[in-house]
Amino acid sequence: MATITAQTGTERVNYLNVRTTVASWLLTLDHKRIGILYLLGITFFFLLGSIAAAFIRLELSTPKGDLLSSDTYNKMFTLHGVIMIFLFLIPSIPASFGNFVLPMMIGARDVAFPRLNLLSWYFFMIGGLLAVIATVKGGIDTGWTFYTPYSSAFAKGEVSLAIIGVFLVGFSSIFTGINFLVTIHKMRAPGMTWFRLPLFVWAMYATSLIQVLGTPVVAITLLLVAVERSFGIGIFDPNRGGDPILFQHLFWFYSHPAVYIMILPAMGVISEVIATFSRRRVFGYHFVAFSSLAIAIIGFLVWGHHMFTTGQSIYAGIVFSFLTFLVAIPSAIKTFNWMATIWKGRVHWDAPMVYALGFLGLFVIGGLTGLHLASLATNVHLTDTYFVVAHFHYVMVGGAIMGYLAALHYWWPKMTGKMYPQSWAKLAALLVFVGFNLTFFPQFILGYMGMPRRYHSYPEEWWALNLLSSAGSSVLAVGYLLPAIYLTWSLKYGRIAEKNPWGARGLEWELVDTLPHPHNFERVPIVTRPAYDYAHPEEPTAIFPAPRPAYVGGGGKDG
Amino acid sequence: MATPHEEHTHAQRVSFYAKTLWVLMVLLVLTVAAGFVKMPDWLGIAVALTIAVSKATIVILNFMHVRFSSKLAWLFAGAGFFWLIIMFAFAFADYASRHWEPEQGW
Amino acid sequence: MSVREAELPLAEHRREVPHLGEQYETIEQQNDAYTIGMWAFIVQEVLFFGGLFAGYAVYRFKYLYEFVAAHHTLSIFFGTLNTFVLLVSSYTMARAVRAAMQQKHDKQLKYLLWTIFFASIFMVNKYFEYSEKYHAHLIPSYSYSAEKVIHYNHLKVENGMVDLGARKVTLEEFTGRTKLFFSFYFIMTGLHGLHVLAGIIVLAILAVRAYMDWVRKVPHADYMPVEMVGLYWHFVDIVWIFLFPLLYLMGGQ
Numbered sequence: 001m002a003t004i005t006a007q008t009g010t011e012r013v014n015y016l017n018v019r020t021t022v023a024s025w026l027l028t029l030d031h032k033r034i035g036i037l038y039l040l041g042i043t044f045f046f047l048l049g050s051i052a053a054a055f056i057r058l059e060l061s062t063p064k065g066d067l068l069s070s071d072t073y074n075k076m077f078t079l080h081g082v083i084m085i086f087l088f089l090i091p092s093i094p095a096s097f098g099n100f101v102l103p104m105m106i107g108a109r110d111v112a113f114p115r116l117n118l119l120s121w122y123f124f125m126i127g128g129l130l131a132v133i134a135t136v137k138g139g140i141d142t143g144w145t146f147y148t149p150y151s152s153a154f155a156k157g158e159v160s161l162a163i164i165g166v167f168l169v170g171f172s173s174i175f176t177g178i179n180f181l182v183t184i185h186k187m188r189a190p191g192m193t194w195f196r197l198p199l200f201v202w203a204m205y206a207t208s209l210i211q212v213l214g215t216p217v218v219a220i221t222l223l224l225v226a227v228e229r230s231f232g233i234g235i236f237d238p239n240r241g242g243d244p245i246l247f248q249h250l251f252w253f254y255s256h257p258a259v260y261i262m263i264l265p266a267m268g269v270i271s272e273v274i275a276t277f278s279r280r281r282v283f284g285y286h287f288v289a290f291s292s293l294a295i296a297i298i299g300f301l302v303w304g305h306h307m308f309t310t311g312q313s314i315y316a317g318i319v320f321s322f323l324t325f326l327v328a329i330p331s332a333i334k335t336f337n338w339m340a341t342i343w344k345g346r347v348h349w350d351a352p353m354v355y356a357l358g359f360l361g362l363f364v365i366g367g368l369t370g371l372h373l374a375s376l377a378t379n380v381h382l383t384d385t386y387f388v389v390a391h392f393h394y395v396m397v398g399g400a401i402m403g404y405l406a407a408l409h410y411w412w413p414k415m416t417g418k419m420y421p422q423s424w425a426k427l428a429a430l431l432v433f434v435g436f437n438l439t440f441f442p443q444f445i446l447g448y449m450g451m452p453r454r455y456h457s458y459p460e461e462w463w464a465l466n467l468l469s470s471a472g473s474s475v476l477a478v479g480y481l482l483p484a485i486y487l488t489w490s491l492k493y494g495r496i497a498e499k500n501p502w503g504a505r506g507l508e509w510e511l512v513d514t515l516p517h518p519h520n521f522e523r524v525p526i527v528t529r530p531a532y533d534y535a536h537p538e539e540p541t542a543i544f545p546a547p548r549p550a551y552v553g554g555g556g557k558d559g
Numbered sequence: 560m561a562t563p564h565e566e567h568t569h570a571q572r573v574s575f576y577a578k579t580l581w582v583l584m585v586l587l588v589l590t591v592a593a594g595f596v597k598m599p600d601w602l603g604i605a606v607a608l609t610i611a612v613s614k615a616t617i618v619i620l621n622f623m624h625v626r627f628s629s630k631l632a633w634l635f636a637g638a639g640f641f642w643l644i645i646m647f648a649f650a651f652a653d654y655a656s657r658h659w660e661p662e663q664g665w
Numbered sequence: 666m667s668v669r670e671a672e673l674p675l676a677e678h679r680r681e682v683p684h685l686g687e688q689y690e691t692i693e694q695q696n697d698a699y700t701i702g703m704w705a706f707i708v709q710e711v712l713f714f715g716g717l718f719a720g721y722a723v724y725r726f727k728y729l730y731e732f733v734a735a736h737h738t739l740s741i742f743f744g745t746l747n748t749f750v751l752l753v754s755s756y757t758m759a760r761a762v763r764a765a766m767q768q769k770h771d772k773q774l775k776y777l778l779w780t781i782f783f784a785s786i787f788m789v790n791k792y793f794e795y796s797e798k799y800h801a802h803l804i805p806s807y808s809y810s811a812e813k814v815i816h817y818n819h820l821k822v823e824n825g826m827v828d829l830g831a832r833k834v835t836l837e838e839f840t841g842r843t844k845l846f847f848s849f850y851f852i853m854t855g856l857h858g859l860h861v862l863a864g865i866i867v868l869a870i871l872a873v874r875a876y877m878d879w880v881r882k883v884p885h886a887d888y889m890p891v892e893m894v895g896l897y898w899h900f901v902d903i904v905w906i907f908l909f910p911l912l913y914l915m916g917g918q
Contacts, residue, residue, distance in 0.1 A: 103688075110688035112698045178705040185631060186698040187688065212705055213642045216713035224720070224852070233805045233848040234841060235720070241841035246723050249650045250716050300645060304653065316653040524690060568766035568888070576763070580756040587752065591745050594914030600729065603917065607910035615903045622759045623899045624892075631701055639708030643715040650719055654726060 014417075014515035029114035030518055035100035036415070037121050042096060043484075045087035045128055050480070052080035053473070057439075061470035065457035073456035074141035075157075081144025082162065086169050087128045089400055090258060093265035094211075095124070095176055097407045098204050100415060102180060104508035105198050107189025107527060107542060109519045112182040120175035127168030134158035134165060143454065145255070148236035148247040152228040160226045170219045173261075177211030180204050189507075189542065191527030195289070198506055198531045199275075199282055202289040203268025206296035210257045210264075214300070218254035221247065245310055252303035260299040262396055263363075264292055266403020267334055270356050273406050274338050276504040277353035278345025281532035284337040291330035298327040308379045317376055324374035331367055335360065350502065351425035355406035358433040362398025366391060369444065384454075387447025390440045398436055405432070405483065412487065413497030414508060417515040420490040424482060431479030438472025505532055505541055569624040579621040586614045684887040696889055703893045707900045714904055717856070721849045721911070724842075730829040731842035733916035734818045738803065739850070743794050744913040747787050748905060754783035755902045761875075762895040765888035770879035773891065777872040780898065784865045791858050798847070805848045811840040850912055857908060860901050867894055 059067040142151040234240020236247040304320030369391040442465040525542040620626040689695040761776035802810040827839040
């Protein structure tokens with residue numbers, strides 16, 4: 001039987017052209033197509049969330065609340081938060097790129113449960129749709145945090161509908177997590193031992209742990225809010241014997257680890273990109289791998305740092321504060337290791353690497369400012385100010401979205417068979433970096449000076465910084481718009497990409513064609529080298545065995 | 560025409576499952592009996608939870624075949640309950656320690 | 666995972682286990698994957714119910730006397746009966762799984778039907794319990810009244826204050842806090858009941874398949890669906906194993 005060879009043009013069967021009906025897409029079981037479906041959905045929701053952001057920054061460009069009424073402004077930042085967190089950041093890298101490359105990276109033909117994968121996408125889209133409908137029907141103004149008793153007893157609007165939407169999206173996340181955990185445990189090719197895995201896989205594993213362990217708690221908590229709203233039961237309403245702090249405990253038990261769902265995959269991408277474009281194995285591979293797990297586990301023990309000023313016991317606060325400092329350590333370890341990888345590498349500054357560099361700078365700032373918030377005393381001053389807003393945007397946008405863009409630019413040729421214009425891509429990366437800093441750095445200062453978050457008007461003395469921030473956001477917007485344009489352009493007019501345009505190591509580059517075959521590999525490969533083996537370029541990471549009668553899937557002695 | 564893999568199931572003798580049920584019944588009697596014994600609340604909770612955890616463990620090991628399953632299944636089963644404990648412990652620590660705060664001045 | 670030489674060619678392996686997915690190499694790999702996948706699903710269910718248990722624990726800690734007073738109105742008889750019924754259903758489920766593994770489809774069908782039977786008894790008991798609560802105005806809605814709780818515990822109410830022995834609370838507080846107990850009672854047992862119901866539906870589907878496997882005398886049917894549903898069913902039993910003492914028994918009678 002002919003092996004899959006790289007051929008130009010579209011004569012070769014690939015995952016895009018094997019069947020082209022709408023049904024073949026909507027009923028696909030191919031992880032690559034599901035990844036693309038997610039990519040489209042995520043992009044759509046990012047657009048919606050960005051529009052909300054635009055309104056926010058527009059309103060804040062003048063001190064008076066003159067563009068939107070207070071209620072509408074509340075709905076705007078709620079919409080921005082709910083969409084960006086639940087419908088964009090949480091699924092972003094795992095559901096799109098994780099789905100696409102994870103099986104290839106480990107030498108598998110698909111994920112463990114392809115039908116669950118498709119179901120997960122439907123839950124995502126339907127949940128997202130419900131959230132959009134809730135918005136169209138008037139929206140919600142509770143903030144993405146749904147704090148009680150406002151959300152459960154007083155808020156008007158489509159809270160319950162939005163909660164159902166988030167609930168469904170949560171299950172989408174859980175199913176993806178289950179799928180990836182089992183895939184990574186059970187479907188690695190022979191020879192693919194744990195410590196030969198690309199670090200992206202370690203990151204996806206850690207992320208999946210959080211998705212499975214954390215999401216159900218926020219699911220039941222939000223369900224209780226909906227029940228309280230619908231049946232008048234006072235679970236979190238102090239007027240009826242309830243405790244709003246209980247809501248916060250249960251809510252943040254998930255929502256803090258959730259931020260690690262957002263950042264760990266981006267860190268995984270950065271490991272891949274930095275290794276490839278430094279032509280070096282990631283420095284301290286084991287440290288980086290274990291740090292991913294450490295972040296996932298310790299990340300479950302720090303949620304009280306969102307509640308220092310709520311009346312939570314001060315002793316609990318001390319413990320949470322200490323553990324929050326602790327969780328910063330593995331992130332720092334990773335950052336040092338990435339820098340050490342670049343330090344002695346032969347660096348190629350292609351577009352994905354430029355985004356990765358942007359990640360490093362912005363994530364460091366975001367991470368360090370987290371320490372200001374972790375410290376009990378300073379937290380009292382900074383809580384609910386723009387300092388917090390700046391901090392989490394630095395890590396979630398400067399970190400996670402930069403990682404997402406890096407992934408997009410890195411795996412684009414593999415997914416589409418086309419290459420985009422490098423110079424435009426680098427320009428976009430620069431614009432994102434500059435625009436981002438212009439937008440969010442002033443917010444650190446504003447927060448320190450006392451500007452509260454979630455307010456649409458502010459004293460005149462803060463006008464200049466707010467105006468700067470809003471101006472910066474327009475630069476950022478251009479930076480985001482550019483990839484939308486040149487990437488779409490490349491689909492039709494881009495140069496045809498070869499199998500391994502970056503000269504990277506890894507199964508998805510060495511063994512899988514650009515525009516992969518529906519089954520990725522004709523036969524399961526046997527892995528013979530560790531990841532990132534740039535020191536031995538003449539040895540392939542994995543080989544296809546000569547056609548044998550049979551063998552078993554899994555890592556082990558044959559390596 | 561049994562193929563090799565067919566013989567490697569977890570099926571046990573009937574007596575294995577029957578004995579398990581008997582033990583669970585005994586524990587059920589204990590559970591109810593303990594509910595009628597007067598004891599301080601914290602002890603009541605401890606006793607109830609101990610018996611419940613025993614029952615759950617027996618169901619997990621025997622009926623759910625974890626006793627015969629891979630270490631990975633053990634790990635997954637254990638992780639869920641361990642994570643539950645984390646959530647309980649830290650949330651409770653807040654409530655339980657709120658009244659430790661000194662009322663007036665240090 | 667270890668690599669081993671299979672005794673038969675791979676294509677022939679796929680022919681004799683037609684339920685082997687394309688993404689898997691051997692049936693062992695697929696079965697292992699399904700097992701830990703199901704466990705991962707159960708883990709998230711544990712956390713799902715766990716949130717409710719955590720909320721219940723916190724409120725019981727805060728409002729011990731009110732919660733104890735309220736829980737006295739629960740029927741130990743029905744609670745014990747239901748625990749008994751579910752434990753037996755776990756046994757019959759385990760027997761069904763065993764029969765499926767041995768390809769004894771008639772036994773498999775029989776034990777699946779027994780499991781559905783016991784599960785249905787559970788639901789019928791639930792109905793009796795819930796309707797009794799409804800008539801006593803203990804369902805936490807706008808018509809809730811703490812009257813039954815006060816009456817059942819022989820509590821003295823004077824000047825709008827309820828005497829709980831160790832302390833006195835206003836009638837309003839007492840009403841709100843006992844209502845909180847019943848909120849948790851109904852949400853926890855209700856959610857559990859929904860899981861039982863879903864289980865019954867899936868068991869019915871399995872029973873139909875078992876019947877068809879029996880009639881068609883399928884020699885190597887896939888027993889994994891039965892085993893996986895079995896895991897789910899035992900989990901549902903375990904949730905009840907915790908619900909029963911914590912809701913019905915603790916705090917004395």
